[in-house]
Structure formats: C-alpha cells, structure tokens
Amino acid sequence: MVATQLPRLAFAQAYDDPEDIYARVKKSPDLRLSMCGGNIDIAIDGDSRPLDKRRIETWVxxxxSAVSAYFGRFPVDHWALLITPGEGNRIGPATTWGYPSSVTRFTVGRDVTDNALREDWVMVHEMTHLALPRVPMSSEWFMEGNATYVEPIARAQLGQITPQEVWRWAVDDMPKGQPKSGDEGLDHTHTWGRTYWGGAMYWLLAEIDIYKHSNGEYRLQDALRAINRTSGGNTALWSVAQVAQAGDAAVKSNALTTLYDKLKDRSVAIDLDGMLRQLGISEEEGTIRFDDRAPLAELRRSITSLRKTDKSSTKECLGL
Ligand SMILES: [Zn+2]
Incomplete structure (x- = not known):
C-alpha cells in the first residue's frame, strides 16, 4: 500500500506558485465557461469525486452571476481557476493572484454538499478580488476590506441572500474592525480584524460619503465599476491613491481619497452605531430590523437591490 502511494506522492505538486497554477490550468482545463464578458478556465487537480465537473460548474x-451583477460584467477578461480537492466538506482556503494573469487556487473538500455550495461566500469573495488592481501589501486591508464589503451585497442583489443577512455581518462583525490600543492606522496595523473588518468599514464609510456628496446620484458601486474598467482588474498593480482617484473621478467626489488619508496612519474609531442607525439598521431580540424612516434608508435599500438601469443588460448577460 505504501509502496504504491510513494510514486504519486513523489510527483504530487503543491501548486504554491501562481505561474505553475496558471500553466497547469491553461494546459488542460476541465471546464471552460463564458460569463458576462469573462472567459473562465477551470482545472481540477486530481480526483474530486463526488464533487464532479457539473457541480463545480453550477457553483462557479x-x-x-453575483459578481457580474455587481460590477456590470465579469470583472476580468480571463480567469484561471485551479480546484484542489481536499478531505472532508470544507470550502477553502483559497488564494487569488494577479500574475502572470488572474489566477485562483481553491481547495474544496470532496464531500462538500450542494447546499453548502449554494450558500458559499468564499468563491464570491475571491472573484471580487479580481475586480480591483492589486495594491502594496501594506494596504492589504484595502483589498480584503473591499471583498468583505462587496461579497454579501453582490449576492443579495441577485436574491441569493436576504438584506438582513448582509447587515447581520455589519452588526456582528464590523465592530471587530475598530482600532485597539497601540493601533497605528490601517496601513500599519496588520491584524485580522483591522484587515478584513477595518477595511470593510472604510468601504461602508465611502459608500455613505459618496451618496451624501452626490445627493443620492451615485453609489460606491459606480466608483468600483469605474476602477474595474480603468484598471482591467487585478492584473494591474496600482497605489491606493491611484485606485482612490480613479473611483473618486467617476462619482465626482473625493470620498475615497479623503478617507484613505484619514485612516491610513492614525487610529480612528468609527461611529459604527451611528452609521447603522442612519441607515435604519438595528438588532432587536436577535433579529435584524429596518427602519424606512431613517435618513439613509433609501441608500440602504438600494445597496442590496439590482440597479434599475442595469436590469435588462444584467438579465441578458446572466441569461435570467
Ligand atoms: Zn480575500
């Protein structure tokens, strides 16, 4: 038994290098999909059964669909995805790179259920990473916060989850992004809470500022789409200032730039409760409740709704 396993182990490749992953997917993709302007090549590294090609395709x-609805198209022209089957039923971990092209390695347990795949958020999170340029690692929070903020919203816009679920995360998890003692600002404090939830708070603050500054004409989504179109997605490497400027220009504001300057080098506690109250979001007896008389209730409703101007084009591209 050991003897027959040895040669396989000797030749097994760990696939830690995005160039190797890209080459592997390009050489022999098991699936090729075309989705809303994006060509997706998927390779499965070994025997994934009972997670077969058909189930992987449904999941992807x-x-x-959710990410394309949010960004108005699939965020990159070409994406290489390597599925590495693992033990058990776990979805993830996954890593996304922007070189030599847009590449993701995704581990998923062979025993994963269809229900878990339907409810999965990790795939949407990784696809959201494709949309924006990469930035220096000191500002990892900028990208992780963006994926954390956008992922549930994108799913809610297509009705895959409820608005209550979106805001449940803001109520329960965003407080983990507040600075603790010794914090030196988002660019200098690389803890899990600051990276993911501190980053997500930055994008929620930007959402509100863009809406207020434009008297309701623009959303953060407009800025993010513009950044995506200008950069071409995560194969580009930009400074945070460049990304912020591209987004600000599209929504005629300086929200992204101003917020970045304010939060990058300093410990700034955010009035999260005040923001949620303005949006009309509260938790009563364990249930997320909405107040439609709140000053930013219209913004809250629109964040999780498919855009009226998008509906026909999005439906067409998604085949709805
Ligand atoms: Zn991420």
Whole structure:
C-alpha cells in the first residue's frame, strides 16, 4: 500500500506558485465557461469525486452571476481557476493572484454538499478580488476590506441572500474592525480584524460619503465599476491613491481619497452605531430590523437591490 502511494506522492505538486497554477490550468482545463464578458478556465487537480465537473460548474456560475451583477460584467477578461480537492466538506482556503494573469487556487473538500455550495461566500469573495488592481501589501486591508464589503451585497442583489443577512455581518462583525490600543492606522496595523473588518468599514464609510456628496446620484458601486474598467482588474498593480482617484473621478467626489488619508496612519474609531442607525439598521431580540424612516434608508435599500438601469443588460448577460 505504501509502496504504491510513494510514486504519486513523489510527483504530487503543491501548486504554491501562481505561474505553475496558471500553466497547469491553461494546459488542460476541465471546464471552460463564458460569463458576462469573462472567459473562465477551470482545472481540477486530481480526483474530486463526488464533487464532479457539473457541480463545480453550477457553483462557479452562481458566484460569477453575483459578481457580474455587481460590477456590470465579469470583472476580468480571463480567469484561471485551479480546484484542489481536499478531505472532508470544507470550502477553502483559497488564494487569488494577479500574475502572470488572474489566477485562483481553491481547495474544496470532496464531500462538500450542494447546499453548502449554494450558500458559499468564499468563491464570491475571491472573484471580487479580481475586480480591483492589486495594491502594496501594506494596504492589504484595502483589498480584503473591499471583498468583505462587496461579497454579501453582490449576492443579495441577485436574491441569493436576504438584506438582513448582509447587515447581520455589519452588526456582528464590523465592530471587530475598530482600532485597539497601540493601533497605528490601517496601513500599519496588520491584524485580522483591522484587515478584513477595518477595511470593510472604510468601504461602508465611502459608500455613505459618496451618496451624501452626490445627493443620492451615485453609489460606491459606480466608483468600483469605474476602477474595474480603468484598471482591467487585478492584473494591474496600482497605489491606493491611484485606485482612490480613479473611483473618486467617476462619482465626482473625493470620498475615497479623503478617507484613505484619514485612516491610513492614525487610529480612528468609527461611529459604527451611528452609521447603522442612519441607515435604519438595528438588532432587536436577535433579529435584524429596518427602519424606512431613517435618513439613509433609501441608500440602504438600494445597496442590496439590482440597479434599475442595469436590469435588462444584467438579465441578458446572466441569461435570467
Ligand atoms: Zn480575500
């Protein structure tokens, strides 16, 4: 038994290098999908059964639909995805790179259920990373916060989850992004809470500022789409200032730039409760409740709704 396993182990490749992953997917993709302007090549590294090609395709298509609805197209022209089957039923971990092209390695347990795949958020999170340029690692929070903020919203816009679920995360998890003692600002404090939830708070603050500054004409989504179109996605490497400027220009504001300057080098506690109150979001007896008389209730409703101007084009591209 050991003897027959040895040669396989000797030749097994760890796939830690995005160039190797890209080459592997390009050489022999098991699936090729075309979704809303994006060509997706998927390779499965070994025997994934009972997670077969058909189930992987359903999962990828569902996630790609949500991300495409949010960004108005699949965020990159070409994406290489390597599925590495693992033990058990776990979804993830996954890593996304922007070189030599847009590449993701995704581990998923062979025993994962269809229900878990339907409810999965990790695939949408990784696809959201494709949309924006990469930035220096000191500002990892900028990208992780963006994926954390956008992922549930993208799913809610297509009705895959409820608005209550979106805001449940803001109520329960965003407080983990507040600075603790010794914090030196988002660019200098690389803890899990600051990176993911501190970053997500930055994007929620930007959402509100863009809406207020434009008297309701623009959303953060407009800025993010513009950044995506200008950069071409995560194969580009930009400074945070460049990304912020591209987004600000599209919504005629300086929200992204001003917020970055304010939060990058300093410990700034955010009035999260005040923001949620303005949006009309509260938790009563364990349930997320909405107040439609709140000053930013219209913004809250629109964040999780498919855009009226998008509906026909999005439906067409998603085949709805
Ligand atoms: Zn991430």
């Amino acid at each position: 298509r569902r996630s790609a």
